[in-house]
Amino acid sequence: MTDISRSGCPINLSLEVLGDKWSLLIIRDMMFGNRRHFRELLTKSEEGISSNILADRLKTLLDEGIITREDDPTHKQKGIYSLTEQGIELLPVLAQMASWGYKYLPISEELGIRAQLLSEGGPKLWADFMDELRETHLGTKRRKRTGPSVGERLQAAYESIVKRK
Amino acid sequence: MTDISRSGCPINLSLEVLGDKWSLLIIRDMMFGNRRHFRELLTKSEEGISSNILADRLKTLLDEGIITREDDPTHKQKGIYSLTEQGIELLPVLAQMASWGYKYLPISEELGIRAQLLSEGGPKLWADFMDELRETHLGTKRRKRTGPSVGERLQAAYESIVKRK
DNA sequence: TCAAACTGCTTGCGATTTGCAACTGGTTGT
DNA sequence: ACAACCAGTTGCAAATCGCAAGCAGTTTGA
Structure with missing residues (x-):
C-alpha cells in the first residue's frame, strides 16, 4: 500500500485508508450482517467482491488496526475477523x-x-x-x-x- | 462512469458516487476552503490533484447533482462551482x-x-x-x-x- | 498594442489497480 | 476414501490513475 501520505488533513488521511469502493462495504457487512469469516464476507454480500480484493483489503484493515483476526478454535482453517474499537467507531x-x-x-x-x-x-x-x-x-x-x-x-x-x- | 450499480444498498450507492480518493476532498475544499474555480481547486489544495482527474470528478459530481457550474460574469473563461443542497448535506x-x-x-x-x-x-x-x-x-x-x-x-x-x- | 501570464480544460502514455477465473494446500464431514 | 469446504494465491486482461505537456481563448501589465 501507499506509505507516503499526501497531507496531514484528517479527512485526507481517513480517505487514504477507507477511500475506495470496498473497504467500508466490508466493515458494513461485519457490523450489520455479522459476517466474521472470509467465506461469509466473500459470498454473502450483495455486491460480489472478488477474493483477491477481499484478501488485500482485509490485510490493510488489519494493518490499520481497524479489525483483528484470530483463529477459530472450532475449525482449524477458519479465521475470525473482529472489529476493533477504532473500527466500531x-x-x-x-x-x-x-x-x-x-x-x-x-x-x-x-x-x-x-x-x-x-x-x-x-x-x-x-x-x-x-x-x-x-x-x-x-x-x-x-x-x-x-x-x-x-x-x-x-x-x-x-x-x-x-x-x- | 459506471452506470450499472452493484446493489441498492444506500451505503453501496453512496460509495459508488463518493468512494474514491478525490471526490470528497474536492467537496471538502469547496466547503471549508471556499474554492470555487477550477484553478483554485487544482493548485490551492494540500494534496495536489492532477487536472484530468479534477476535470473528471467535477463532471461526475455535476452529473450526480452534488455541485453545479455557472459562468463567472466577471471573467469570461472562469466557471464557478457551487454546492447543491445535496452536496451541502x-x-x-x-x-x-x-x-x-x-x-x-x-x-x-x-x-x-x-x-x-x-x-x-x-x-x-x-x-x-x-x-x-x-x-x-x-x-x-x-x-x-x-x-x-x-x-x-x-x-x-x-x-x-x-x-x- | 502586444507579449506574457492565466483560464478551464484535453491528450498521450506509462504505471498502478482492478476483477475474473482458475488453482493451491490443507481440513472437515460422511 | 472422498467430496465439500476453508482461506487465501496466482495469472492475466482490462480499466483506471496520474504525470507532463499542450491547447484555444482571455485578461493583464508595460
Whole structure:
C-alpha cells in the first residue's frame, strides 16, 4: 500500500485508508450482517467482491488496526475477523453515509429500511448499537437488556419487508 | 462512469458516487476552503490533484447533482462551482470522517484544529455551518448574525496555529 | 498594442489497480 | 476414501490513475 501520505488533513488521511469502493462495504457487512469469516464476507454480500480484493483489503484493515483476526478454535482453517474499537467507531461515518444515500440515491426498499431506522434513531441509537458491537467483537461484558437489541431490530425490519414481497 | 450499480444498498450507492480518493476532498475544499474555480481547486489544495482527474470528478459530481457550474460574469473563461443542497448535506459525512481521523490517525496539528472544532461543536454547529453554506452556495437570504460565522471561526483557529509556528 | 501570464480544460502514455477465473494446500464431514 | 469446504494465491486482461505537456481563448501589465 501507499506509505507516503499526501497531507496531514484528517479527512485526507481517513480517505487514504477507507477511500475506495470496498473497504467500508466490508466493515458494513461485519457490523450489520455479522459476517466474521472470509467465506461469509466473500459470498454473502450483495455486491460480489472478488477474493483477491477481499484478501488485500482485509490485510490493510488489519494493518490499520481497524479489525483483528484470530483463529477459530472450532475449525482449524477458519479465521475470525473482529472489529476493533477504532473500527466500531466507524459506525457514525457509515450511518451518515447511509442517511445521505437514503435521502438522495435510488435505493431499494428492503435495503433502505436499515438506513431509515439508523437515520431516525440518531446518535442515541448509534451509541446503543456500538455498545452491542463491543459485546460481540471485543467481548465486553453484557449489560442489562431492555427489549430487543438494535441489531435484532434492524434485522427484523429488513425481514419484514423481504417477506412481504 | 459506471452506470450499472452493484446493489441498492444506500451505503453501496453512496460509495459508488463518493468512494474514491478525490471526490470528497474536492467537496471538502469547496466547503471549508471556499474554492470555487477550477484553478483554485487544482493548485490551492494540500494534496495536489492532477487536472484530468479534477476535470473528471467535477463532471461526475455535476452529473450526480452534488455541485453545479455557472459562468463567472466577471471573467469570461472562469466557471464557478457551487454546492447543491445535496452536496451541502455531505457535511455530516465529512465531519464524522474528520472526527474519526482526528481520533485515530496521525494528523498534523494545524489541519487537525478544524476537525477538533467540528467534532466538539456537534450537530448544532454543523447545522449552523450548513446554513452558511446555503447562503454562499445557494444564494439563500442571509439570516441575522450573532458573532462570527462558523466558517470564520474555523479559519481563525487554523490561522492561529499556522502563525504560532 | 502586444507579449506574457492565466483560464478551464484535453491528450498521450506509462504505471498502478482492478476483477475474473482458475488453482493451491490443507481440513472437515460422511 | 472422498467430496465439500476453508482461506487465501496466482495469472492475466482490462480499466483506471496520474504525470507532463499542450491547447484555444482571455485578461493583464508595460
